[in-house]
Amino acid sequence: MARVFMKGCEAMAEAAVRAGCRFFAGYPITPQNEIPEYMSRRLPEVGGHFVQGESEVASVSMVYGAAASGTRSMTSSSSPGISLKSEGVSYCASARVPMVYINVARGGPGVGSIQPAQMDYLQATKASGNGGFRMRVFAPATVQEAADMVYAAFDYADRDRNPVLILSDGVVGTMMEPVELPPMKTEEEVAAIKESKRSWAIVGHKLDYAHRAWIQPGQWSTLLQQKENEAAAALYESWKSDARAxxxxxxxxxxxxxxxxxxxxxxxxxxxxxxxxxxxxxxxxxxxxxxxxxxxxxxxxxxxxxxxxxxxxxxxxxxxxxxxxxxxxxxxxxxxxxxxxxxxxxxxxxxxxxxxxxxx
Amino acid sequence: METNLCVAGFGGQGIMALGKILAEAACDSTDKKVTFFPSYGAEQRGGTANCYVVISDEEIGAPLGDVMDDIIVMNGASLAKFLPRVRPGGRLFVNSSIVKDEIGRGDITVVRAPVTELALELGNAKVLNVIMLGVYVGYTRIIAPDIVWNAIEQTLGSKVSLLPLNREAFRRGLALGEAAREDR
Amino acid sequence: MAEKLVYTRTKTIQEDKVSGFCPGCMHGTVMKLIGEVIDELGIIEKTACVLGIGCCGLQMDYMAYDNITSPHGRACAVATGIKRTNPDTFVFTYQGDGDLASIGLAETMSAANRGENISVIFINNGIYGMTGGQMAPTTLLGMKATTAPKGRDPKEHGYPMHMCEILDKLTAPVYLERTSCNTPQNLMHTKSAIKKAFVNQLEGRGFSMVEIVTTCPTNWGMDALGALDYLEKNMLAEFPLGLIRDRTKEA
Missing domain, CATH: 3.40.50.920 (Rossmann fold)
Structure with missing residues (x-):
């Protein structure tokens, strides 16, 4: 595989496409604009869809909808925008909807500075939204790692039915480095991934109460909610052996x-x-x-x-x-x-x- | 072996393109590690622009150095800002059409090239960055000139009509750089 | 004489589940109309309902077809994600006034402005139901709410928002109509409006919204009949029923 010289944001976007991502929604914020820009031209080439959302809040909800219907989906933002994504990410975690999102982190708090920083560490690793859910969080140091981690993130997200976060930063996102891009999944592979989610995906099912798709980011029953939280906790526990350094x-x-x-x-x-x-x-x-x-x-x-x-x-x-x-x-x-x-x-x-x- | 370059000037002088072409050429022609890092600001037009290129045999740490081996300076403001960051023994490539200042550092090599004037002579002020790229490559021999020219061609893409102008610009720059190298 | 079947419950509502709605609430009525339309159009196998947050989400437990609960206000964004990636799936949102017109105003306006090929059912009862009678963007002037104990005062709270008319300022929406369920005639008309909105999507025409003016006896502090009177005298005076826009033919 030949190495190509690519910007971190674009390599991450291309890696997502190669992993089978077919929906992206995002909102402009520096320094991650190259991700939505890239996706807006790239996704239509592979039969995917790009939407520029009216906000980060709306964009992550679009991803929640697309991912809940079985499509590999992604959003990205930078620090202040990541805070806004926390609503939708928490819903995905609760409803067990797999998705991937990228933080190209900048200075904070508040609007902070548009230059690179690592000030979202606790938000990324401890509480990316309400409700005590956890996510796998990857931290790339090079454009190559960024591409590889995004590619792998979709598999982890699907396996766990859980959001995965790529915690990058303004340097990794904006610099260019040689990268060997991961292989492009074929249309058949992408379709098979979507088909494998059909039983729970919200795309319409035969009239059968017990087997309808029911994407629930919460439960009326406190007992049921506790059960779900216990199952989620067991899932998070199972990741411990996957920690890498x-x-x-x-x-x-x-x-x-x-x-x-x-x-x-x-x-x-x-x-x-x-x-x-x-x-x-x-x-x-x-x-x-x-x-x-x-x-x-x-x-x-x-x-x-x-x-x-x-x-x-x-x-x-x-x-x-x-x-x-x-x-x-x-x-x-x-x-x-x-x-x-x-x-x-x-x-x-x-x-x-x-x-x-x-x-x- | 690691070379650490900063390119700085006005927005509109093709600063980013210069750095990017050089880095791309390094990526295409060698197994070396290479990074290109554009500094980015909130302004869309004007102001200063600068970018960093690191070419190395081993893994690169930061894509910009605390101190630079080489700097290319296209305007006065950039000289003032970046001159103190050139390491002793480092090299400064300066657009002498615009920057007339005394450099005031005896511990670095200074290569002067009137690239704005040369570009105007060629009939297009925009090619000053390609001339300066030629100067840099001619002087440092960091990458073979024909590889760099391939990268320029790639960057121009479908704008084939601009090829002769750019070829001439690059050739002039190379000649200047090589001459300065002979004179050392 | 042979027996003739004149009525059967829509199978889209699960029989052994109990509705969580208050007596006199019209959510159940509208969900039944929606279910009947889905039945009649034969689209149950491809239907995805996007529920808002609030009382509009209470039926998730007894609707027998696919549904997803969206974050508060984001139903139109969630529907956008589903519809864009699954153009063959029939996607409608079901949202209350707090959800659609307050916290979700941006999502509603933007989806309408993009002309998303989705159908929006908007339940306007002028108040927040589930959270206990707080003031909504649609609360009538003078109407008391738990967060406007002296009644809605235009100097302090502004005026009721007319979502159909607001969306009518946009170019993209295809069909906007305001109906109610307070009389049998209005109920039947609501059903035909819902059907029209749904058919628009099935035929790829774009964004349709039916705003249904309903009651909230519990939070209005009335019995069911008193709430009907109030709706007729006050709600319909502020929110006149009728067709706001129909570009079905051009679309």
Whole structure:
């Protein structure tokens, strides 16, 4: 497969199409506009449908409708717009409707800044809407990972009948990199996927009360609601073994940098610099931020390690909360942070690492 | 080996196209890692435009460096903004038609090219970015010129009528860059 | 003389399920009319009902055909998603006034403006039902609501919204009509309006909406008959019945 040079947003959109996504609704917001723009020209080519919604709220509801009728469907936005999507995503989670959505995150809170940031971590991983539902959340660091994760997300969404979130950012979304695109599903494959959902999809059924399609984002009966929540909790629990992280040069590490998404690759390049300077540095970069790869942090040799460095483009530190849980007091954790749309500086990471190595 | 380039100028000077063509050429012709990162702002027109290209043998961290190996500067405002970020020993390619300022740094190489004037000579001010791309490629030899030319052709796409103009622009730039390289 | 069957219940409503509606409420009446129309058109196997939030969603338990509950106000957006990806499925929304005209105003207007090929059944009873009688965009001037205890005051709350007339300002909608279920004649006319809206979609004509002016005896604080009187004297004075737009022939 030849590599092509593509913008992150466009690679994610193309990967979705190749995974069989045939419906997209979205609303303009920087820096994710290339996703709806790409979809508006690409989807009609493959018999799909694009709608520019009147808002993020409407767009995610359109996706809820399209996905509830069995079509692989996606929406995307950036931070403030993701907040608005939370209504529809919660409905999808409750009604067990599979869909995929992408956050090309920017600075916050509020309208924030249109430049890249990682300030939606807790929203993405802990509470993307009301009602305590969970989602698989993937955090790509490269255009290749972004495309691969979007492609895989549709399978996970269908398998679980649950929303899946791609937590990218303004760098991954707007930069161009070489990418090998995943294979295009054939029309037959796409049709077969839709057909496999026919029993529950809201497309019309023979008159038979018991077997009608009934897409319910809630229950009148409290007992039934509790049962559904228990089933959902069991589903979320089953994901734990799917937690993934890139573990890099951990074995003899005396300092471990940990970071995700765009910051993760900057931290990795800092590890390479440190190693060249003779510092035994390692890296843990979660690829899934939900489920969180707590186990990776158990593979740190805490007898050797002088400290952990949490690197994230968020002030206050948010990713830190999961890192603290994972490290569980076994080592001191320092932070290297930036925010407001500023991109993490490798030099700043190196300075923070030096401080740890000096014992400060 | 990693090369880290920043291209900066006015909006409308083809800054993004310059960076993108170079990055695309690197992607097409090598197994190297390459990133192109456009800085984006809220304004749709005017203002400064800049983008970053990193070409590397190993995995790239940030698609923009804290310090740059090379910068291409098309206007005065960009010089002031980016000059301090060139590493000692780095290279500055400057549009000398517009930027007349003293550079004031002895620790970097400066390549001056009057690309606005040259573009006007060729009869189209828009090709200044292609001339500057030629200068950069001719001087640095970062990618073979014919590969870069292929990328230019691809970018022009169906606008075949623009090919001769752009070919000439690229050729002039290359010659300038190669001459400057000889003079080192 | 042989027996002649003159009436049977529509099978679209599940017999062993109990309606959750208050005495005198017209939701059940309208759902029955809708069911009859679906039966008569023979489209049950391809019907998808998009329910709003509020009392308009109470029948989800006893409608025997496909349905989905949308987020509050988003029914027209959900219907858009279903219809665009399944043009052969018959999609209608069933929404109350709070849902369609307040929280869902943007979704309603935008779907109508895009001319989505869907049918909208809009139940206007001038009040929020399920949440307990709060003021709606359609609440009449002077009408008391739990959030307008002194009655709707135009200086503070503005005026009742006329959704048919508002949508009539758009170019795309094909058919807009306001009906009621307060008399047998009006009820029969409502049924034919529903049928027209449904046929429009089946024939690919575009956006149709039937606004049905109904009662809410419970939250109006009246008995069923008193509510009928109130509807005739007050609701219909504010919301006159009739055809607002019919571009069926041109569409």
């Amino acid at each position: 890139e573990e890099y040069l951990l074995e003899d590490a005396e300092i471990v940098l940990t970071s995700y998404g765009i910051c993760g690759r900057i931290a990795k390049s800092a590890v390479n610099v440190l190693r060249r300077e003779g510092v035994k540095a390692g890296l843990i970069r979660p690829l899934t931020v939900y489920p969180f790869p707590y186990g990776a942090y158990d593979r740190i040799d805490y007898r050797r390690v002088k400290g952990i460095l949490d690197v994230e483009m968020s002030i206050p530190a948010l990713f830190l909360e999961d890192v603290e849980t994972a490290v569980a007091g076994r080592a001191r954790i320092s932070t290297c942070l930036c925010s407001g749309g500023n991109i993490m500086s490798r030099d700043a990471v190196l300075r923070a690492a030096a401080k740890i190595m000096e014992g400060n």
